[in-house]
Amino acid sequence: MASDPPRSLSDPFMDPAASEHAEDSNVGSTPSELQVDRNACLSLREDALVVSDAGLAHSGRKICCGLIPSTSSTTLAIPYYNILDATLDGSEVSIKHALFTSKTAVRPAYITYTLADKSTAPTAKAWVSRLLASAYRGSVRARRLKVLINPHGGKGLAPKLYAQEAEPILKAAGCEIDAETTTHSGHALEIARDLDIDKYDAIVCCSGDGTPHEVFNGLAQQAYPRRALRKIAVTLIPGGSGNALAINLNGTTSPSVAALAIVKAARMPLDLVSVSQGEKRILSFLSQSWGIVAECDLDTEDIRWMGSARFTFGFFKRLVGKTVYPAEVSVKVEYGDKDTIRAEYKKARYGGAGESSADADHARELHDDETTLPKLIYGTVNDPVPEDWVTTDMPDLGNFFCGNLVHMSADAPFFPAALPNDGLMDLFDVDGTIGRLAAIKLMVSIEQNQFFDQPDVHYKKIKAFRLSPRLRPGQKQGFISVDGERIDFAPLQAEIMPGLGTVLGVPGKGFHFDGPQDPTR
Numbered sequence: 001m002a003s004d005p006p007r008s009l010s011d012p013f014m015d016p017a018a019s020e021h022a023e024d025s026n027v028g029s030t031p032s033e034l035q036v037d038r039n040a041c042l043s044l045r046e047d048a049l050v051v052s053d054a055g056l057a058h059s060g061r062k063i064c065c066g067l068i069p070s071t072s073s074t075t076l077a078i079p080y081y082n083i084l085d086a087t088l089d090g091s092e093v094s095i096k097h098a099l100f101t102s103k104t105a106v107r108p109a110y111i112t113y114t115l116a117d118k119s120t121a122p123t124a125k126a127w128v129s130r131l132l133a134s135a136y137r138g139s140v141r142a143r144r145l146k147v148l149i150n151p152h153g154g155k156g157l158a159p160k161l162y163a164q165e166a167e168p169i170l171k172a173a174g175c176e177i178d179a180e181t182t183t184h185s186g187h188a189l190e191i192a193r194d195l196d197i198d199k200y201d202a203i204v205c206c207s208g209d210g211t212p213h214e215v216f217n218g219l220a221q222q223a224y225p226r227r228a229l230r231k232i233a234v235t236l237i238p239g240g241s242g243n244a245l246a247i248n249l250n251g252t253t254s255p256s257v258a259a260l261a262i263v264k265a266a267r268m269p270l271d272l273v274s275v276s277q278g279e280k281r282i283l284s285f286l287s288q289s290w291g292i293v294a295e296c297d298l299d300t301e302d303i304r305w306m307g308s309a310r311f312t313f314g315f316f317k318r319l320v321g322k323t324v325y326p327a328e329v330s331v332k333v334e335y336g337d338k339d340t341i342r343a344e345y346k347k348a349r350y351g352g353a354g355e356s357s358a359d360a361d362h363a364r365e366l367h368d369d370e371t372t373l374p375k376l377i378y379g380t381v382n383d384p385v386p387e388d389w390v391t392t393d394m395p396d397l398g399n400f401f402c403g404n405l406v407h408m409s410a411d412a413p414f415f416p417a418a419l420p421n422d423g424l425m426d427l428f429d430v431d432g433t434i435g436r437l438a439a440i441k442l443m444v445s446i447e448q449n450q451f452f453d454q455p456d457v458h459y460k461k462i463k464a465f466r467l468s469p470r471l472r473p474g475q476k477q478g479f480i481s482v483d484g485e486r487i488d489f490a491p492l493q494a495e496i497m498p499g500l501g502t503v504l505g506v507p508g509k510g511f512h513f514d515g516p517q518d519p520t521r
């Protein structure tokens with residue numbers, strides 16, 4: 001097996017906790033099979049650890065739902081992805097793994113054997129290292145995690161979900177955990193702002209999307225914001241009503257499956273969006289919206305008990321009213337037509353020209369000494385609109401929605417052309433006066449990934465926008481949403497900050513999305 005290239009200890013892609021295993025990484029000569037007691041054999045195959053043990057047939061061990069591939073009742077195959085930890089203690093080999101108890105839940109499980117021949121301990125030690133190298137290919141072991149649990153998000157279940165579902169997986173994987181429950185709104189921002197970033201690798205929010213929003217903004221207030229945002233990866237264990245970060249990063253709404261993904265994830269850069277209202281500036285990782293989606297996000301507090309269904313309920317309530325949300329919109333467009341967007345997406349996603357995460361990180365490292373965030377290229381709403389922007393007055397606007405990631409919820413891939421680190425934002429607007437039937441058709445098309453091609457959806461890839469919203473006659477208050485959080489009802493300007501943030505995601509799990517569908521197929 002090829003070993004990873006050596007990385008310096010200052011390399012933020014290398015968890016210092018993983019360095020203790022670095023000397024064991026030369027495993028080329030290590031045998032793939034380990035003979036253990038009960039006449040059993042542990043074998044390292046291409047994608048899985050295979051346990052061959054006649055005793056398994058009589059152990060009553062249930063191979064749940066067929067999710068753990070088993071070649072026969074006397075063999076057990078555990079995918080490397082599911083291996084959490086392995087140790088050799090004297091002549092006892094212990095392997096911890098994540099056992100799928102259903103399609104949406106995992107729990108830690110253990111296998112223990114004694115070496116058939118004690119004198120093989122040195123070989124067994126190398127074998128364990130080889131198993132761990134395969135289990136953590138593309139990731140690092142024993143990450144140091146600052147866990148923030150929001151007891152207020154969604155239905156208030158985050159503390160229970162974390163303790164019962166997520167923490168056992170993180171602990172079994174040997175993560176160093178420093179957990180804290182947030183006590184007030186803004187607490188996550190304060191913690192991230194004051195965090196000693198050399199002591200941690202990631203901040204894991206067990207919450208909805210509001211907490212990671214605070215965390216990115218807290219890191220942005222560190223003395224060296226670019227270093228903090230580069231070094232500390234932000235990730236989410238779903239525990240609120242909007243859990244888009246977990247869905248986009250790791251393709252799941254299950255706390256235990258998300259915890260496993262976090263254990264196995266790679267660091268990757270994420271574009272952030274700088275949103276300014278005059279001199280005030282915040283960072284957004286997910287979305288900015290004005291119109292029906294923003295109102296559903298923010299004006300449904302009274303039905304919080306419904307959980308995520310409150311968004312759908314709120315949407316339908318407004319839909320029947322054919323509500324409009326007028327605004328003047330100015331946009332710095334990169335790609336304005338859908339065919340070009342589709343073609344550019346394919347190039348960026350499958351063209352193979354992109355740099356690796358490690359290369360991207362070294363480029364970002366050059367800005368570590370800077371004490372401010374990247375300068376705004378396009379200024380703020382207090383400046384004139386740049387000449388090459390396209391300005392449109394939209395008295396009948398129904399929905400202005402700008403996104404940075406594909407999914408806004410599990411069944412809402414609103415932005416199929418979004419890529420995590422392409423230096424662009426995805427924007428669409430929809431007229432508020434379209435017929436109710438057309439609006440319902442639009443809503444149905446989202447889940448089927450046909451939203452992008454609907455003629456009523458005006459979709460662009462952009463670098464920046466300015467939104468000057470106004471109240472329609474009779475409207476008492478306006479809701480502008482940034483990452484699901486309410487900001488002042490006032491003109492705002494937003495521009496992309498390429499690769500400013502860092503997240504933990506498993507390639508192929510979350511960001512795996514096929515992009516806008518090809519309508520000719």
Ligand SMILES: Nc1ncnc2c1ncn2[C@@H]1O[C@H](COP(=O)(O)OP(=O)(O)OP(=O)(O)O)[C@@H](O)[C@H]1O
Binds near residue numbers: 152239
């Ligand atoms: N102990 C607390 N008491 C009150 N609010 C808190 C507390 N801890 C965090 N918050 C606030 O709760 C808000 C919502 O949290 P979060 O986004 O994590 O969950 P959510 O379920 O997605 O949100 P929402 O339920 O508002 O849709 C955040 O803005 C955060 O500041």
